[in-house]
Amino acid sequence: MSDSGPVGFRVASDKPFLIGLGVLGGSYLLIIVAMVLADLVFLNYADQPLLGNEMVKQGRHVDSGVTVVTEKGRRYFFRAGKNETGLRSSGGAIFGTGLFTATDGEVTLLAVESGRPVTASLRPEVRLSGIAVTNNVATLTTDEPHGLLWGEFIRVSDADAAGWDGVREIADTTLHQISFALDSEGAQAGSLGLSKPNPLVQALRSRDIRFSIKLSLISCTLTTLFSLWVAVPIGYVMSRFQFRGKAVIDTLLDIPIVLPPLVVGLSLLILFRYMPEWLSDFVVYKWPAVVLAQFMVACAFAVRTMRVTFDQIPQRFEQVALTLGCNRRQAFWRVIMPQAKGGLLAAGTLAWARALGEFGPILVFAGATRQKTEVLPTSAFLELQAGRTEGMLAVSLIMIAAAAVVFIVARTLGMKRIFA
Amino acid sequence: MIRLENIMLRQGDFELRDIQLELAAGEYGVLMGRSGCGKTTLLEAVCGLRTVAAGRIILGDRDVTALPPAERGVGYVPQDRALFPTQPVREQLAFALVLRSLGQAEIAARVEELAELLGLGALLDRLPDKLSGGEAQRVALGRALAHRPSVLCLDEPLSALDEELHDEMCQLLERIHCETGVTVLHITHSPSEAKRLAGCHYRLANGRVESDE
Numbered sequence: 001m002s003d004s005g006p007v008g009f010r011v012a013s014d015k016p017f018l019i020g021l022g023v024l025g026g027s028y029l030l031i032i033v034a035m036v037l038a039d040l041v042f043l044n045y046a047d048q049p050l051l052g053n054e055m056v057k058q059g060r061h062v063d064s065g066v067t068v069v070t071e072k073g074r075r076y077f078f079r080a081g082k083n084e085t086g087l088r089s090s091g092g093a094i095f096g097t098g099l100f101t102a103t104d105g106e107v108t109l110l111a112v113e114s115g116r117p118v119t120a121s122l123r124p125e126v127r128l129s130g131i132a133v134t135n136n137v138a139t140l141t142t143d144e145p146h147g148l149l150w151g152e153f154i155r156v157s158d159a160d161a162a163g164w165d166g167v168r169e170i171a172d173t174t175l176h177q178i179s180f181a182l183d184s185e186g187a188q189a190g191s192l193g194l195s196k197p198n199p200l201v202q203a204l205r206s207r208d209i210r211f212s213i214k215l216s217l218i219s220c221t222l223t224t225l226f227s228l229w230v231a232v233p234i235g236y237v238m239s240r241f242q243f244r245g246k247a248v249i250d251t252l253l254d255i256p257i258v259l260p261p262l263v264v265g266l267s268l269l270i271l272f273r274y275m276p277e278w279l280s281d282f283v284v285y286k287w288p289a290v291v292l293a294q295f296m297v298a299c300a301f302a303v304r305t306m307r308v309t310f311d312q313i314p315q316r317f318e319q320v321a322l323t324l325g326c327n328r329r330q331a332f333w334r335v336i337m338p339q340a341k342g343g344l345l346a347a348g349t350l351a352w353a354r355a356l357g358e359f360g361p362i363l364v365f366a367g368a369t370r371q372k373t374e375v376l377p378t379s380a381f382l383e384l385q386a387g388r389t390e391g392m393l394a395v396s397l398i399m400i401a402a403a404a405v406v407f408i409v410a411r412t413l414g415m416k417r418i419f420a
Numbered sequence: 421m422i423r424l425e426n427i428m429l430r431q432g433d434f435e436l437r438d439i440q441l442e443l444a445a446g447e448y449g450v451l452m453g454r455s456g457c458g459k460t461t462l463l464e465a466v467c468g469l470r471t472v473a474a475g476r477i478i479l480g481d482r483d484v485t486a487l488p489p490a491e492r493g494v495g496y497v498p499q500d501r502a503l504f505p506t507q508p509v510r511e512q513l514a515f516a517l518v519l520r521s522l523g524q525a526e527i528a529a530r531v532e533e534l535a536e537l538l539g540l541g542a543l544l545d546r547l548p549d550k551l552s553g554g555e556a557q558r559v560a561l562g563r564a565l566a567h568r569p570s571v572l573c574l575d576e577p578l579s580a581l582d583e584e585l586h587d588e589m590c591q592l593l594e595r596i597h598c599e600t601g602v603t604v605l606h607i608t609h610s611p612s613e614a615k616r617l618a619g620c621h622y623r624l625a626n627g628r629v630e631s632d633e
Binding site (some may be wrong): 314316317319320321322323325326327330334335338339 | 502566
């Protein structure tokens with residue numbers, strides 16, 4: 001009984017291991033999905049009202065609230081603060097955030113606790129007080145400061161004349177005025193509605209961001225082509241041939257992956273100080289620098305992928321091809337590359353995605369000049385710097401969409417290969 | 421004719437030295453030996469896939485020691501067959517012929533001939549992953565024979581087949597040998613296979629090739 005021997009031998013269940021794998025893998029996937037969903041959900045896709053200045057003055061709640069004077073029949077935007085439960089007017093009470101129309105000359109902010117600071121916000125909706133047209137340029141006057149800047153966009157709706165409705169780029173602006181160009185000589189509008197287009201529309205309308213989308217798509221594609229062009233031969237050599245110094249080369253190939261991206265950019269910048277002047281004039285702080293910075297990092301990933309791809313194709317195929325009359329080049333093109341198509345696609349997708357996300361090296365090596373070296377990550381950074389989180393998120397969504405499209409195309413092509 | 425003169429092969433710690441082997445033209449030679457004794461390495465050397473450290477390899481009346489595999493005129497069927505996964509059977513059979521830039525009609529005729537010899541007529545448009553073991557073996561043979569090599573090198577061609585196919589394939593090999601007159605070097609570890617097929621027996625053991633008459 002003490003020694004049951006091999007008959008009693010049992011293996012521990014695989015379940016804990018499999019569950020562990022599932023939990024670890026699952027939680028990672030969950031975080032990825034949650035991350036993307038959060039981005040998609042955070043943005044408010046509805047157009048926003050134009051709001052005037054803050055009306056609630058800083059102070060403290062006395063008794064149970066604070067009274068604010070309002071204009072009867074006007075719309076206001078209310079956001080409750082840390083110490084407010086809502087707002088009461090003669091027409092009733094509202095809680096939380098939202099637009100409401102004042103029915104009386106005043107409203108009362110409802111405090112949670114008396115004597116504590118007021119943190120709620122109340123802003124009137126901007127109304128039009130005048131419309132003028134000169135030389136096809138419309139100038140709108142508002143009764144409250146509108147807070148819009150030059151280069152931003154405004155949506156005109158419900159105009160009572162043709163040729164006014166649509167999203168317009170603001171050509172000129174002061175505190176109480178907005179000017180934009182009209183399409184053609186049209187009828188004078190007597191009334192119209194104004195709102196702030198949602199951030200995605202703002203981003204897609206912006207000339208800077210349009211340029212950065214274009215530059216990103218072109219530079220990523222160029223980077224991918226160059227990367228594959230280099231990665232295929234390196235991957236093949238590293239997979240098939242044994243030579244002295246191979247370990248050193250292997251290490252060198254990993255440097256761009258291991259090095260902090262910012263350092264890659266700085267190293268490139270310094271390298272180009274030793275280049276002939278015409279070359280560094282052509283590259284540094286210009287679009288070729290964007291491609292080169294992307295290439296340095298993306299290519300390393302493409303090389304890894306191609307090497308694994310070739311490692312997985314047995315050498316026997318080439319050997320047979322050689323005996324059948326191929327030289328090495330013919331064996332490579334006729335027998336090996338057709339089998340490496342899937343890996344090539346994977347390497348290309350990976351390089352493209354890496355290039356799309358490249359930011360640090362581009363910032364250092366190509367700069368962040370609008371309409372010149374601005375790529376999508378740079379746009380996101382510039383938006384953030386300008387204090388527009390929503391704009392940054394909108395640019396991020398454009399990047400997510402671009403990555404998703406490339407991924408789906410690559411997957412579909414890959415599938416075709418498998419089911420053909 | 422295959423003649424190996426004082427061949428020396430090195431692969432890491434493994435070494436074969438002073439290998440002598442002579443197989444007359446049109447003979448069917450079987451080289452036996454335990455697994456790991458270097459049979460495959462020696463076959464690869466004959467095909468030119470491995471450089472010899474010393475010695476000479478003579479195929480027919482040519483010294484091919486320094487020639488690349490493509491120029492040796494050998495047909496090679498490796499143990500795992502290594503059919504090209506992306507090409508249908510027809511392309512595999514035509515592979516060597518396309519490389520020799522033969523005309524389309526000529527290639528088609530030769531593929532037809534091979535298909536008939538090997539019973540592949542119905543399989544010409546299939547991809548390798550849709551072939552059974554026996555069919556794949558016949559395609560690999562056809563591919564190796566397409567360019568009419570003077571020497572056919574078979575690396576354990578029957579090892580992965582079941583009893584029935586085994587017998588069928590033996591008959592096929594006999595027929596191919598008879599009809600094409602190709603010199604065959606067939607390596608195996610099965611004595612029954614050797615007894616059935618071979619005109620000449622060789623045994624590779626302890627780094628030497630001995631001829632069993």
